[in-house]
Amino acid sequence: MVDIEQANATAVERMTSARPILKGVARARDVIPGMRDNLLLHAGPPITWERASGPLRGAVIGALIFEGLAADEAEAEAMVRAGEIALEPCHEHAAVGPMAGIISPSMQVYIVENVTHGNRAFSNLNEGYGKVLRYGAYSPEVLARLRWLNEVLGPVLQEALALSGEGIDLRALLAESLQMGDEGHNRNKAGSVLYTAKLAPWIARTSADKETIAEVLRSLAENALSVLNPVMAACKAMADAAHGVAGSTVMTTMARNGTELGIRVSGLGNRWFTGPAQVPHGLYFPGFTHADANPDIGDSTITETAGIGAFAMAGAPAIVSFVSGTPQDALNTTLEMYEITVAEHPYFKIPALNFRGTPVGVDIRKVVELGILPRINTGIAHRQAGVGQIGAGLALPPMEAFEKALMAYAEEYLS
Amino acid sequence: MVDIEQANATAVERMTSARPILKGVARARDVIPGMRDNLLLHAGPPITWERASGPLRGAVIGALIFEGLAADEAEAEAMVRAGEIALEPCHEHAAVGPMAGIISPSMQVYIVENVTHGNRAFSNLNEGYGKVLRYGAYSPEVLARLRWLNEVLGPVLQEALALSGEGIDLRALLAESLQMGDEGHNRNKAGSVLYTAKLAPWIARTSADKETIAEVLRSLAENALSVLNPVMAACKAMADAAHGVAGSTVMTTMARNGTELGIRVSGLGNRWFTGPAQVPHGLYFPGFTHADANPDIGDSTITETAGIGAFAMAGAPAIVSFVSGTPQDALNTTLEMYEITVAEHPYFKIPALNFRGTPVGVDIRKVVELGILPRINTGIAHRQAGVGQIGAGLALPPMEAFEKALMAYAEEYLS
Numbered sequence: 134m135v136d137i138e139q140a141n142a143t144a145v146e147r148m149t150s151a152r153p154i155l156k157g158v159a160r161a162r163d164v165i166p167g168m169r170d171n172l173l174l175h176a177g178p179p180i181t182w183e184r185a186s187g188p189l190r191g192a193v194i195g196a197l198i199f200e201g202l203a204a205d206e207a208e209a210e211a212m213v214r215a216g217e218i219a220l221e222p223c224h225e226h227a228a229v230g231p232m233a234g235i236i237s238p239s240m241q242v243y244i245v246e247n248v249t250h251g252n253r254a255f256s257n258l259n260e261g262y263g264k265v266l267r268y269g270a271y272s273p274e275v276l277a278r279l280r281w282l283n284e285v286l287g288p289v290l291q292e293a294l295a296l297s298g299e300g301i302d303l304r305a306l307l308a309e310s311l312q313m314g315d316e317g318h319n320r321n322k323a324g325s326v327l328y329t330a331k332l333a334p335w336i337a338r339t340s341a342d343k344e345t346i347a348e349v350l351r352s353l354a355e356n357a358l359s360v361l362n363p364v365m366a367a368c369k370a371m372a373d374a375a376h377g378v379a380g381s382t383v384m385t386t387m388a389r390n391g392t393e394l395g396i397r398v399s400g401l402g403n404r405w406f407t408g409p410a411q412v413p414h415g416l417y418f419p420g421f422t423h424a425d426a427n428p429d430i431g432d433s434t435i436t437e438t439a440g441i442g443a444f445a446m447a448g449a450p451a452i453v454s455f456v457s458g459t460p461q462d463a464l465n466t467t468l469e470m471y472e473i474t475v476a477e478h479p480y481f482k483i484p485a486l487n488f489r490g491t492p493v494g495v496d497i498r499k500v501v502e503l504g505i506l507p508r509i510n511t512g513i514a515h516r517q518a519g520v521g522q523i524g525a526g527l528a529l530p531p532m533e534a535f536e537k538a539l540m541a542y543a544e545e546y547l548s
Numbered sequence: 549m550v551d552i553e554q555a556n557a558t559a560v561e562r563m564t565s566a567r568p569i570l571k572g573v574a575r576a577r578d579v580i581p582g583m584r585d586n587l588l589l590h591a592g593p594p595i596t597w598e599r600a601s602g603p604l605r606g607a608v609i610g611a612l613i614f615e616g617l618a619a620d621e622a623e624a625e626a627m628v629r630a631g632e633i634a635l636e637p638c639h640e641h642a643a644v645g646p647m648a649g650i651i652s653p654s655m656q657v658y659i660v661e662n663v664t665h666g667n668r669a670f671s672n673l674n675e676g677y678g679k680v681l682r683y684g685a686y687s688p689e690v691l692a693r694l695r696w697l698n699e700v701l702g703p704v705l706q707e708a709l710a711l712s713g714e715g716i717d718l719r720a721l722l723a724e725s726l727q728m729g730d731e732g733h734n735r736n737k738a739g740s741v742l743y744t745a746k747l748a749p750w751i752a753r754t755s756a757d758k759e760t761i762a763e764v765l766r767s768l769a770e771n772a773l774s775v776l777n778p779v780m781a782a783c784k785a786m787a788d789a790a791h792g793v794a795g796s797t798v799m800t801t802m803a804r805n806g807t808e809l810g811i812r813v814s815g816l817g818n819r820w821f822t823g824p825a826q827v828p829h830g831l832y833f834p835g836f837t838h839a840d841a842n843p844d845i846g847d848s849t850i851t852e853t854a855g856i857g858a859f860a861m862a863g864a865p866a867i868v869s870f871v872s873g874t875p876q877d878a879l880n881t882t883l884e885m886y887e888i889t890v891a892e893h894p895y896f897k898i899p900a901l902n903f904r905g906t907p908v909g910v911d912i913r914k915v916v917e918l919g920i921l922p923r924i925n926t927g928i929a930h931r932q933a934g935v936g937q938i939g940a941g942l943a944l945p946p947m948e949a950f951e952k953a954l955m956a957y958a959e960e961y962l963s
Contacts, residue, residue, distance in 0.1 A: 309737075312729055312866040313728045313729040313730075313737060313738050313866075314727055314728040314729050314738075314899070315728075322724075322728060323728050323729070323738055323741075326738075326741040326742050326744075326745040327741050329741075329744075329745045329748065330741040330744045330745055330748075330765075330768075330769035331769065333744065333745075333748045333762075333765040333766075333769060334762040334763070334765045334766040334769065335762070337752060337758055337761045337762040337765055338758055338759070338762045343752055343753055343758075344753070346752045347749040347750070347752040347753045348749070350745075350748040350749045350752055351748075351749040353745075354745035354746065354748060354749065450899035450900050451727040451728075451899040453899075454899075454903075459902065460899055460900055460901075460902055460903075484729070484865035484866040484868075484869075484875055485865050485875055485900060486875075487874065487875055488869075488875075
């Protein structure tokens with residue numbers, strides 16, 4: 134008879150004792166396991182082109198043009214439909230990407246190492262706000278920005294991280310930023326300036342010319358999401374450390390591809406349990422409404438999976454001006470998440486809750502039994518390819534995914 | 549008959565509409581009004597050497613050695629006792645300094661301009677933690693650090709601010725940092741990294757060599773108080789804008805010299821109203837106790853005067869791990885300050901209080917009538933010269949100062 138409580142305690146202990154360090158930046162094809170020239174990684178569970186939503190399609194098109202594999206939209210689409218390009222989840226390659234989450238072979242990616250357990254995780258570089266590939270935009274300025282990230286920002290970051298010797302302790306950075314009004318998913322203002330400030334002396338020492346150094350510093354400092362991707366990779370490294378504990382009902386993946394949301398569970402191997410992705414509710418930029426919104430998309434729910442994001446909202450009351458609601462709602466969200474989690478995080482503390490640790494380790498049994506779904510803070514993409522972000526808000530995963538997972542668990546362990 | 553409510557509304561409107569911009573860095577003797585070669589500015593109300601506390605004496609000694617005016621402690625003390633060196637309050641020269649607050653003629657100082665009303669304010673450069681002049685230490689490493697600030701950091705900051713063109717909007721920076729867990733007096737973690745991140749691109753473009761640039765960036769980024777002095781000068785610029793409104797009972801200065809605390813009132817000219825400075829209560833570094841503590845010292849209460857610091861603690865719950873108490877105490881402190889203030893700040897908002905503005909503009913009538921004293925968050929200095937900081941905590945001003953001011957007000961306006 135499997136001791137579920139013990140298995141879950143083991144899983145969550147592995148998740149919270151993981152210490153993710155940002156070690157460097159390199160080309161995806163050189164470091165991501167299983168990456169190959171005709172492969173694009175995407176957010177969420179597996180998806181085909183036929184079932185892919187607008188923003189995911191837009192990002193696939195943009196990435197193929199960026200790679201020089203397609204000249205335009207039509208050519209890109211034809212290549213994917215013909216099977217010349219494979220689409221696979223980031224999550225199956227130790228990687229995560231925000232929104233569409235497309236990582237192509239030439240892209241520079243962050244390398245994060247969990248020095249406690251030795252596993253690594255990867256994420257792409259953050260493009261900032263406005264028209265960006267991750268929201269499905271692929272105009273010439275989007276591609277020009279991607280090239281700058283790849284040819285200037287990435288190499289400077291790699292040199293700076295190498296000069297730093299030890300890299301950047303992302304668990305420590307997150308612990309600090311969670312005491313500075315961030316929740317680590319949609320609000321990363323403090324984390325991004327901490328990240329900039331910690332790297333700045335090393336960036337200044339790189340071989341780049343002063344104007345490039347200044348531009349890199351400005352880019353990191355003015356982008357309130359610059360640390361999001363390293364944070365996501367850190368959460369992925371923590372969640373992966375908790376995966377594969379026999380008998381555990383702890384959720385170790387929750388991700389959306391814009392059509393479906395999928396979860397994976399520590400004790401259930403690499404199977405995905407999916408359901409339809411919901412359209413988020415939130416605040417829209419001028420000129421857009423709920424009717425324009427794509428269903429929930431992105432791997433950024435790796436933050437909630439690791440006990441931050443919406444789970445840490447009690448410490449980030451200012452976020453409600455971005456995702457809607459009141460500071461009291463933010464507090465209540467965190468309090469509710471204690472109901473469906475296994476532990477309180479030993480490193481991520483919320484001052485407003487008397488320094489209580491964030492709720493961490495979603496137990497799929499509790500989700501189904503209590504009917505309480507994990508909360509998600511998210512950006513909202515336009516449903517058509519090529520448009521981009523139109524707002525930010527709150528979303529819920531489909532209960533169906535948790536029910537399927539629980540049935541699979543019963544079959545595997547209890548029959 | 550004077551309309552006190554109207555006068556106070558005018559004063560506080562001037563305080564909150566002031567927009568302080570950090571414009572540059574220059575030598576005190578070149579920019580501070582009334583600065584002269586044999587003058588040292590100090591924190592708090594006027595004080596003589598004979599009545600000065602240990603840390604203030606230590607800082608005077610250190611500044612005279614730093615200036616090359618004295619070779620050692622004995623010579624420095626003899627010069628001051630002989631009247632060769634004058635001591636005057638920073639506050640009487642549009643300046644403020646933390647703790648002992650000594651500003652000597654050669655020191656580089658921040659220049660902050662209130663672009664709404666045109667007045668300027670000044671503060672020295674922050675030395676960081678450990679053995680520092682502002683806590684009365686003057687060992688060779690303290691003086692070496694002061695020289696580095698003066699000869700390297702100051703000129704690089706001046707060049708960077710000139711390159712930036714517009715300087716740094718400190719009101720905007722404060723508004724942002726108050727939503728990131730700072731209260732702006734004892735907790736300036738967010739503000740200091742924001743300050744570093746905003747300046748970094750301009751620092752990178754200065755004529756300094758890369759190693760110097762890297763060292764300046766490291767120094768600013770690692771000092772969680774690097775923005776304290778610009779913030780204090782910003783608060784001074786705001787408070788001075790509110791000074792001199794006939795009939796107003798709004799407090800525009802509150803400062804301590806380590807022996808006495810003094811206040812000044814908008815409608816009562818430049819008179820100081822004083823009482824004995826209290827010994828703060830708080831948390832002590834290992835090896836020190838309350839018995840080692842000097843009475844309250846420093847101009848940093850200009851933050852509380854301008855509606856931040858202890859007045860904004862509700863938004864900075866993490867500060868209790870530094871100054872003692874619980875997050876609930878922090879919340880209650882801000883709520884209590886609404887009882888004795890005239891307005892809610894239109895720019896400084898607290899998310900945890902549903903984005904309510906901080907309490908701003910202490911009305912000395914309310915202080916005396918309600919018996920509620922303004923709260924102060926403060927660092928704690930050792931009572932002997934040469935030791936330095938031994939803790940941090942909470943303090944109260946003496947009611948006597950407010951009673952004296954109210955009596956003076958009655959004589960001037962109501963007789």
